[in-house]
Amino acid sequence: xxxxxxxxxxxxxxxxxxxxxDEDKAHDYLDELEFLLDTAGAIPDxxxxxxxxMPDSRTFVGAGKLQEIAEYVxxxxxxxxxxxxxxxxxxxxxxxxxxGCRVLDRPLLILDIFAKRARTTTAKTQVELAQYQxxxxxxxxxxxxxxxxxxxxxMRGPGExxxxxxxxxxxxxxxxxxxxxxxxxxxxxxxxxxxxxLIRVALVGYTNAGKSTIMNLLSKSDVFAENKLFATLxxxxxxxxxxxxxxxxxxxxxxxxxxxxxxxxxxxxxLDEVREADLLLHIVDISHTAFEEQIDIATQTLNEIGCADxxxxxxxxxxxxxxxxxxxxxxxAPPTKENITLEELQNTWMAxxxxxxxxxxxxxxxxMDQLRKLLYDEVKKLHVIRYPYNGFLx
Numbered sequence: 001x002x003x004x005x006x007x008x009x010x011x012x013x014x015x016x017x018x019x020x021x022d023e024d025k026a027h028d029y030l031d032e033l034e035f036l037l038d039t040a041g042a043i044p045d046x047x048x049x050x051x052x053x054m055p056d057s058r059t060f061v062g063a064g065k066l067q068e069i070a071e072y073v074x075x076x077x078x079x080x081x082x083x084x085x086x087x088x089x090x091x092x093x094x095x096x097x098x099x100g101c102r103v104l105d106r107p108l109l110i111l112d113i114f115a116k117r118a119r120t121t122t123a124k125t126q127v128e129l130a131q132y133q134x135x136x137x138x139x140x141x142x143x144x145x146x147x148x149x150x151x152x153x154x155m156r157g158p159g160e161x162x163x164x165x166x167x168x169x170x171x172x173x174x175x176x177x178x179x180x181x182x183x184x185x186x187x188x189x190x191x192x193x194x195x196x197x198l199i200r201v202a203l204v205g206y207t208n209a210g211k212s213t214i215m216n217l218l219s220k221s222d223v224f225a226e227n228k229l230f231a232t233l234x235x236x237x238x239x240x241x242x243x244x245x246x247x248x249x250x251x252x253x254x255x256x257x258x259x260x261x262x263x264x265x266x267x268x269x270x271l272d273e274v275r276e277a278d279l280l281l282h283i284v285d286i287s288h289t290a291f292e293e294q295i296d297i298a299t300q301t302l303n304e305i306g307c308a309d310x311x312x313x314x315x316x317x318x319x320x321x322x323x324x325x326x327x328x329x330x331x332x333a334p335p336t337k338e339n340i341t342l343e344e345l346q347n348t349w350m351a352x353x354x355x356x357x358x359x360x361x362x363x364x365x366x367x368m369d370q371l372r373k374l375l376y377d378e379v380k381k382l383h384v385i386r387y388p389y390n391g392f393l394x
Contacts, residue, residue: 009079011037012069013047014061016085018054026084028290029257033084033106035208040113045076059094060087070099080104085258089138106258107134122184122235129177136170188272198239199247199382201375202277204302206294207254209285210317213362215251218372235273242376245383250277255301257293264304271305278382280312281375286345286359287321312355313378315371316346320361 015030017023026049034044050065059066060083073081080102087095087105096103104112111131118124203211215221219238236251250273274280282298284291302308322342340348342359350357358374360367 009042010045010077011042012045012073012076012078012081013037014069014081014083015047015049016055016061017049017051023049023051029084032257033082033109036106036109036113037082040109040116042080045078046072048072055085058091059098060085060091066095066098073099073101082106082109092138110256110259122181122188125177125180125184129174129181132170132174132177136167136174185272199279199379199386200250200273200277201240201247201279201281201379202250202252202274203281203283204252204274205254205283205298206285206288207256209254209283209294210362211254211283212251214281214283214315214317214360214371215249217362217365217368218375219249237273242372242379245376245380247379247383250274255294255298257297259301264301274302274307275305277307277310278386279378280307280310282312282314282355284314284316285318286316286342287318287323311378311382313374314349314353314355314357316349316357316359317362319359319366320364 013030013033015026015033017026021029030047030049034047037044048061048065048069050061052062056062061069069081072078078101081095081099082104083095084106086107087103092103092105111127111134114123114127115131118127203215205211215236215238219240221236221238235253238249240247240249252271252274280302282295284295284298288294299308302310319342322345346359356374356378358367358371360371362368
């Protein structure tokens with residue numbers, strides 16, 4: 001819970017335009033970084049973007065740009081500077097020396113949000129493990145902060161006021177947390193075995209696509225949902241009955257670009273719910289300008305955990321928020337995402353995705369009955385295959 005007495009920190013954002021990341025994509029990533037900062041409780045104040053062939057190995061950005069950032073940090077009383085890519089320990093140390101303020105990278109910001117939002121023992125253990133794994137190679141640079149521990153984004157440590165500087169102790173903690181997660185995994189395997197009789201459906205997709213809202217509508221439950229990144233960290237399972245057909249519906253942690261590898265590793269037990277699902281509901285925010293890239297990232301993550309070939313339904317959500325610019329009739333250039341109508345987009349994507357697809361608005365409850373009908377049909381197919389002679393009445 002946010003303490004209203006604590007003044008929000010002012011943050012500067014830094015990104016690069018490179019051969020692999022054009023200007024539009026760089027600003028799109030910084031938009032998402034702003035959203036992450038807002039979720040963490042900070043105030044994005046200004047962004048700096050530099051064009052470089054590749055990140056500077058010493059300070060990420062060039063010396064001139066770093067000096068420009070340093071002058072602004074001092075003049076505007078900036079608390080933190082956040083870089084959109086992962087920084088090495090030496091880069092962070094060099095940048096902090098020049099800027100004279102705290103420096104975060106995207107992975108540390110995401111870890112901070114996860115630490116803030118973790119509620120269950122499982123999620124807290126997973127986040128703590130990821131924090132220590134992030135900390136270990138940066139230990140020499142972190143003790144300078146943690147000797148004088150204070151509050152603030154990126155300072156939410158794994159639960160201690162002063163971090164041990166002994167690498168062996170950190171490694172021991174990592175080993176203990178891994179053992180703890182193995183024990184939790186065994187308990188979850190037992191829980192899943194007890195639920196094996198029912199078809200299992202998992203909600204997957206990019207963070208903030210509306211998974212929890214759709215979960216609430218389908219299951220008539222009250223799963224926490226808000227317009228923030230990573231509103232859901234803990235797996236939630238609900239029994240749903242559509243007409244006479246029962247099944248289990250699972251809400252899972254959202255995917256995101258540049259997700260820290262340590263978090264992917266730590267949350268593999270949570271993603272077991274996805275691996276063991278019979279059907280995936282892939283939720284897509286159709287109103288987002290980069291929704292196609294978000295589909296690719298979700299698909300790539302599903303592929304990494306061996307779930308790309310599972311039966312799925314693609315649910316294009318937030319049609320109420322979809323906007324487009326009318327194309328000039330005399331403009332002969334091919335249509336873009338900005339000037340294509342929702343109807344044209346529907347026709348394009350209904351043909352493009354290799355799965356049943358539907359366009360809905362969970363917020364406005366538009367086409368939710370059609371989604372229930374589609375879900376019923378797909379679950380019934382799986383149920384008939386698994387239990388052909390159980391006497392179910394369809």
